[in-house]
Amino acid sequence: MQNRREEAFDFGDPIGCAVVASDDVSRPDIEEYLASCGAAWSWISIRPGRLVASAAVADEVTARGLVASLRAANYSAVLGPADEAHNVGWSNRNRPTKITDEVSVCFPWAFCDAEVIIEIDPGSGFGAGDHPSTHLLLEALAHRLVGGETVLDVGCGSGVLTVAAACLGASNAVGIDINRDGLISAGLNAARNGVSDRTSFLF
CATH class of the missing domain: 3.40.50.150 (Vaccinia Virus protein VP39)
Structure with a gap:
């Protein structure tokens, strides 16, 4: 759970992936929802109070539907990379925006180690x-x-x-x-x- 490396995401063989951010309070509800959708998921902790799950599904269409449903329930979710080969490009598109040496703006699902983190979805x-x-x-x-x-x-x-x-x-x-x-x-x-x-x- 404490692994901060981007390689920690387990994308597996399916070609559809949804990434959803959570905290300890919301985690059980998100897990119940992912299970009802037939997704397989793994969690990592990317910073204190912020967990991210990568949920693998059968295809991109299913992944898009899962992301839309999670967003409709006010969870921060985004389409993930289809496989490990697309991981670098996905990470680059979702990297934090550095404002000063201490302050960065980042997506809730993105890795960031700034002293002051402003999460924006x-x-x-x-x-x-x-x-x-x-x-x-x-x-x-x-x-x-x-x-x-x-x-x-x-x-x-x-x-x-x-x-x-x-x-x-x-x-x-x-x-x-x-x-x-x-x-x-x-x-x-x-x-x-x-x-x-x-x-x-x-x-």
């Missing part, structure tokens, strides 16, 4: 921290926030800037967007980073 909202303008604003937040500030994020998308502001010390961060589905993703991102009490999202 874009879902239906735009923004994972890698867009140039978003990256510049994240750098500004990391360097300028000292604690207690109020931050307004207009066009918040996935909530990456709103959530980052709260994680970096803002006492009140407000995100506004016209995409209702994106706002749901933003709220979930705030919850997974433990900053729901210091963030709010408005339509």
Whole structure:
């Protein structure tokens, strides 16, 4: 469970793979769901409080359906590499975005060893921290926030800037967007980073 190497994923022979992130509380529910779908899975711990399962299924169509169903239940899931040969490309597409030497933004299912980790699952909202303008604003937040500030994020998308502001010390961060589905993703991102009490999202 403590193996942090990317090679620890056991993809096996099937050509369909779903990757789902969890914590200790959600793990039993996810395992029950995977079992009901006929998936074979293995868990690894990628950092404190974050577990990731690779679930092997018969084919890519089944894997896509599994990912869609997990997401509909508000779990962070993504299509995994079909086999070990695709592992490097998949890992490169899902690597963390480094903001400063101490701060990185990453997907819930991605390996990251930064001192400050901001987990973002874009879902239906735009923004994972890698867009140039978003990256510049994240750098500004990391360097300028000292604690207690109020931050307004207009066009918040996935909530990456709103959530980052709260994680970096803002006492009140407000995100506004016209995409209702994106706002749901933003709220979930705030919850997974433990900053729901210091963030709010408005339509």
